[in-house]
Amino acid sequence: MNLPFELKRQTEDYQQADAAHHIHAFVDQKALNAEGPRVMVRGKGLYLWDSEGKRYLDGMSGLWCTQLGYGRKDLTAAAAAQMDQLSYYNMFFHTTHPAVIELSELLFSLLPGHYSHVIYTNSGSEANEVLIRTVRRYWQVVGKPQKKIMIGRWNGYHGSTLAASALGGMKFMHEMGGMIPDVAHIDEPYWYAQGGELTPAEFGRRCALQLEEKILELGAENVAGFIAEPFQGAGGMIFPPESYWPEIQRICRQYDVLLCADEVIGGFGRTGEWFAHEYFGFEPDTLSIAKGLTSGYIPMGGLVLSKRIADALVEQGGVFAHGLTYSGHPVAAAVALANLKALRDEGIVRTVKEDTGPYLQQILREVFAHHPMIGDIQGTGLLAALQFAEDKSTRKRFDNENDLAWQCRTFGFEEGVIIRSTLGRMIMAPALVATRGELDELVEKTRIAVDRTARIAGKL
Numbered sequence: 226m227n228l229p230f231e232l233k234r235q236t237e238d239y240q241q242a243d244a245a246h247h248i249h250a251f252v253d254q255k256a257l258n259a260e261g262p263r264v265m266v267r268g269k270g271l272y273l274w275d276s277e278g279k280r281y282l283d284g285m286s287g288l289w290c291t292q293l294g295y296g297r298k299d300l301t302a303a304a305a306a307q308m309d310q311l312s313y314y315n316m317f318f319h320t321t322h323p324a325v326i327e328l329s330e331l332l333f334s335l336l337p338g339h340y341s342h343v344i345y346t347n348s349g350s351e352a353n354e355v356l357i358r359t360v361r362r363y364w365q366v367v368g369k370p371q372k373k374i375m376i377g378r379w380n381g382y383h384g385s386t387l388a389a390s391a392l393g394g395m396k397f398m399h400e401m402g403g404m405i406p407d408v409a410h411i412d413e414p415y416w417y418a419q420g421g422e423l424t425p426a427e428f429g430r431r432c433a434l435q436l437e438e439k440i441l442e443l444g445a446e447n448v449a450g451f452i453a454e455p456f457q458g459a460g461g462m463i464f465p466p467e468s469y470w471p472e473i474q475r476i477c478r479q480y481d482v483l484l485c486a487d488e489v490i491g492g493f494g495r496t497g498e499w500f501a502h503e504y505f506g507f508e509p510d511t512l513s514i515a516k517g518l519t520s521g522y523i524p525m526g527g528l529v530l531s532k533r534i535a536d537a538l539v540e541q542g543g544v545f546a547h548g549l550t551y552s553g554h555p556v557a558a559a560v561a562l563a564n565l566k567a568l569r570d571e572g573i574v575r576t577v578k579e580d581t582g583p584y585l586q587q588i589l590r591e592v593f594a595h596h597p598m599i600g601d602i603q604g605t606g607l608l609a610a611l612q613f614a615e616d617k618s619t620r621k622r623f624d625n626e627n628d629l630a631w632q633c634r635t636f637g638f639e640e641g642v643i644i645r646s647t648l649g650r651m652i653m654a655p656a657l658v659a660t661r662g663e664l665d666e667l668v669e670k671t672r673i674a675v676d677r678t679a680r681i682a683g684k685l
């Protein structure tokens with residue numbers, strides 16, 4: 226076999242060793258062992274190669290994280306230089322280091338002016354763990370210690386650790402390992418599936434009002450914060466109706482409930498704005514970040530705080546009893562710094578907003594607006610979801626929509642494109658460096674996969 230990389234062992238050999246040692250994420254391990262996972266071995270730009278030498282256009286930026294694509298030498302160089310100079314030190318016991326300071330200066334230059342402080346983590350899940358503690362601590366410090374309850378949304382996703390998954394609304398995760406106390410949920414704003422006879426605007430307001438009802442039910446004096454993704458990512462790339470966020474913001478302000486945006490997927494240019502809350506036009510008190518912060522080259526996340534919260538913690542809070550060995554890790558910070566510089570200085574976020582984002586949205590609508598299988602297209606920037614529909618006129622979804630979407634994803638792999646399926650939705654979120662030509666390829670290969678699925682579903 227003529228492979229464009231060096232392969233040390235045969236695919237089956239890797240698969241057997243993988244089966245011997247790994248519990249993979251969100252999968253029946255026994256079934257996966259029988260099938261054998263794909264072994265990915267190389268990445269360059271938007272493309273990945275597996276151990277059989279098959280090439281894929283990665284339409285999902287890994288797991289929504291490789292903003293700059295694969296194989297950037299400037300990021301490798303930044304990591305190597307930092308490892309040479311100071312491979313590790315920490316922010317415990319009265320110390321700090323230049324890499325993390327420079328990263329934070331750049332980060333806050335990209336954020337709206339009312340944010341000032343960050344607590345770094347290694348992941349998005351940890352950012353949301355820290356969030357719970359920080360929000361509760363804030364209310365203790367300002368003299369309202371009874372404000373403890375966090376409200377999240379059903380089908381929201383905030384990570385896989387116990388408390389982060391409790392904030393999320395994936396019931397099957399709650400059932401596996403239990404819940405934490407003082408967390409409540411309201412419905413998601415998924416108009417296509419749950420909007421019934423309401424217009425999107427009416428439905429958006431209705432969903433937002435559920436927050437007010439929940440706060441009143443629990444007592445505003447007990448509610449600490451509301452956490453949500455500006456648009457749901459893992460739950461299906463679901464955009465709320467335009468009426469949703471203004472109403473949520475009004476309610477949070479009226480009842481003095483902190484508005485906590487989970488920007489783990491939406492942050493760092495995905496929508497064409499630096500942060501998704503800017504696209505949707507609201508002002509959160511905290512931002513959970515990860516993924517695109519380092520373009521996935523190295524793990525790093527964080528919790529960004531508004532001045533209001535940071536000032537209270539710094540001026541009145543005393544000791545903040547929290548710390549991770551690798552918070553602000555110098556190598557991760559150096560990579561994040563190089564990544565943010567590239568996103569800014571190469572005009573990548575601007576290109577997504579002005580050129581490639583509108584282009585992707587346009588070609589998707591040209592190809593799929595009248596497709597017999599597709600009932601709705603949502604997205605902005607380099608982010609999109611195609612909604613499968615059995616009957617477009619009534620928004621009836623297929624009973625087996627999950628199986629169809631998974632099948633579509635499998636066809637995609639066969640055609641050499643990686644797209645993600647969730648329930649009856651096909652999702653794409655390519656790297657922000659995608660060219661028009663690569664977006665053409667993404668949409669064309671997706672069309673073939675959707676057509677093949679439509680034939681199975683009797684729609685073509």
Ligand code: PXG
Nearest residue numbers: 288348349350382383384458459487489490
């Ligand atoms: N918040 C949000 C909004 C996320 O999407 C996390 C927190 C947790 O981040 P970490 O770094 O702990 O994984 C996430 C993660 C998918 C998929 O297939 C999405 C995520 C992770 C894995 C798969 O959509 N999101």
